[in-house]
Amino acid sequence: MGKVLLGVSASPRKNGNCELMIKQIHAGMGAGWELRLARLSDFDIRPCQACYQCLFGKMRCPQEDGLIALLEEISLADAWIAAAPTYLLSANAALKKFLDRGLQFYAFVDRLWGKPAVAVAVAGIEGMEGSTKLNVESFAKLAFADLRGSDVFYGALPGETLLSPENRQNALRLAKSLLDASARIAPEGPVCPVCGGDTFRFQPGGRARCMLCSGSGTYGWKDGRLEIDIRTGDHPLFLTREDVIRHAEWLRGMKQQFLDRRKELKEAVKDYLAVGTIVERS
Numbered sequence: 001m002g003k004v005l006l007g008v009s010a011s012p013r014k015n016g017n018c019e020l021m022i023k024q025i026h027a028g029m030g031a032g033w034e035l036r037l038a039r040l041s042d043f044d045i046r047p048c049q050a051c052y053q054c055l056f057g058k059m060r061c062p063q064e065d066g067l068i069a070l071l072e073e074i075s076l077a078d079a080w081i082a083a084a085p086t087y088l089l090s091a092n093a094a095l096k097k098f099l100d101r102g103l104q105f106y107a108f109v110d111r112l113w114g115k116p117a118v119a120v121a122v123a124g125i126e127g128m129e130g131s132t133k134l135n136v137e138s139f140a141k142l143a144f145a146d147l148r149g150s151d152v153f154y155g156a157l158p159g160e161t162l163l164s165p166e167n168r169q170n171a172l173r174l175a176k177s178l179l180d181a182s183a184r185i186a187p188e189g190p191v192c193p194v195c196g197g198d199t200f201r202f203q204p205g206g207r208a209r210c211m212l213c214s215g216s217g218t219y220g221w222k223d224g225r226l227e228i229d230i231r232t233g234d235h236p237l238f239l240t241r242e243d244v245i246r247h248a249e250w251l252r253g254m255k256q257q258f259l260d261r262r263k264e265l266k267e268a269v270k271d272y273l274a275v276g277t278i279v280e281r282s
């Protein structure tokens, strides 16, 4: 039986660049791979209500939308692609809306953990992708994928990404990385030694923080090259399966903390409750 590649596209544009790059990657995987395409716009993903019910009991979000169906689809796939367009210097809101429901992912950890995935960021103007690459990488990591590579594909008009030989070449590299873990793609510049991310925040005193895994460490110049040394932080979210389970337990423990500290919290907010006028939609 053939294998299934699932493309998750956050773009509202049917046959737009996200979908076309997903299809280009699928083409590079050769025979034997069926492509399934999940358009987030078809799944009515609603905003997280912060009720935390997905972490307790049956571990199911009370909202009846397409979230569970999407997670089932990813669970059934042999490999998957997270793709999002850049809107105003970050991945569009459809991707973030899905990710905001990510506490529900913990109920699927056994089925999602270590699934091969690649991340696709699309941007209309070269260099104007903002945080989109980081956003799609975070999405894949927080869905417990074995992220094999990621790339930014430039093209504004629907179909324009396909006109670039470089884009086609890079899509092929992503396809190869999905087929073979040893072909995983390391970013060209400085890389976080903990998670493979390449987006950093530079801080005073030669300190640096990886924006993907949140680990922190130091940076400095050696032989004209920037070297970044990052160590795992106190609260890793996805580096190991144990981290994932530990974080879910920590979140569950917050419920008890809330109950234990309710009085103190109530006291702290009481003088603020009646301040300000609620603006209503006219």
Ligand SMILES: Cc1cc2nc3c(=O)[nH]c(=O)nc-3n(C[C@H](O)[C@H](O)[C@H](O)COP(=O)(O)O)c2cc1C
Pocket (backbone or CB within 6 Å): 011, 012, 013, 015, 016, 017, 018, 019, 084, 085, 086, 087, 088, 089, 090, 122, 123, 124, 125, 126, 127, 128, 129, 130, 155, 156, 157, 158, 159
């Ligand atoms: C609301 C909106 C905002 C956009 N903002 C950016 C941007 O900040 N940077 C950029 O490079 N492209 C931006 N674009 C262009 C899209 O990223 C580009 O057209 C891309 O190909 C869309 O992918 P799609 O065809 O899969 O929808 C924007 C497009 C829209 C509709």
